[in-house]
Amino acid sequence: MKNDIYRKVKARRILSFNEVNCDIFIKLSEDKYVAIIRANSLYDSSIIVKYMSKGVEYFYVNKDEYIKFSENYYSNAHLALYSDCICNQEKIELLNSIHELVTEHISNIGIDKSVIEMIDKVVSSSIDIVKKDEGLFDLLSSMINAKDYLVEHSMILVYLSCAIALKMGWSSNLTLKKLALAGMLHDLEITNPVLAIIHDCEKQKIDNIIDSEDRDIIHKHTLCTAEKIHCMKNYASDVYKLILEHHENPEGNGFPGGISSLEISSLSALLILTEDFVSKIYFSPIGKQKKEDLSELIKYFKTRYSKGNYQKPLEGLLLYLQSILKEK
Secondary structure, eight states: OGGGGEEEEEGGGGGGOSOOSSOEEEEEETTEEEEEEOTTOOOOHHHHHHHHHTTOOEEEEEGGGHHHHHHHHHHHHHHHHTOTTOOHHHHHHHHHHHHHHHHHHHHHTOSOHHHHHHHHHHHHHHHHHHHHOSSHHHHHHHHOOSSOHHHHHHHHHHHHHHHHHHHHTOOOHHHHHHHHHHHHHTTTTOOOHHHHHHTTSOHHHHHHHSOHHHHHHHHHHHHHHHHHHHTSTTOOHHHHHHHHTTTOOTTSOOSSSOOOTTTSOHHHHHHHHHHHHHHHHHHSOOOSOHHHHHHHHHHHHHHHHOSGGGHHHHHHHHHHHHHHHHOO
């Protein structure tokens, strides 16, 4: 079939630059693909916007040229990251785009040397942003647009888990790298954006709102993702555990292991608590009235997480929220 010779790429990524090194196709039917941009020719971004306004989410490149396209895109994004005039917002948007490229590349090609280089760059750049802070929380809140939950919530989890860790004094590069890696890749096996939102509900809600096939994907994604990451050399086994345990909870009835608050590792507890926080602010963003908006959240987290190995991460979250409230 014709669709076996093409690889899909997110439409909005073609907006990032005005030239690509291979032909870009649009899919008209299962058997018909038409080139809309030719290799190495400058194009007007309005072409892409026009198709996106009609509901087009993906364009396509020839399978044999996908690696060339991927590497070229990453090379351009990497150069842009180190531009003297780039601001934090632009840097975060670029890192989101590289994150998108990583998941796309793994889906199309698998885990190889080039994708590991991309992952390392996102991790190190994200940690640098967190260490500089500079109104990070407000910036992240303003950039939540609910257009791509998988990318946005994963990257916000990276930033906030590292920011809370710094408040706790867990400031070693190794610890921050573990959190960033786990945050970035924890939902790698979930590709359906609607399912991605549903899967961050409570376990009992998941059982009620989706069919058995989707429920199976959700309940297995922690192990499947952890095993995929575990095969990557030079990645600490702690990252495997963080990804495997990210749907455990303080009540001890999470999945896959139903681990109690006294048995969960402190680092896993931090990632779990932070992901809960990210989910809350993603769908109910913190507005200008920070104190009022955060007060109910603080009550919720104190009630739910004041137990076992979640207590220390809770203290870190509260310290982080105090620092936000002090910002002008």
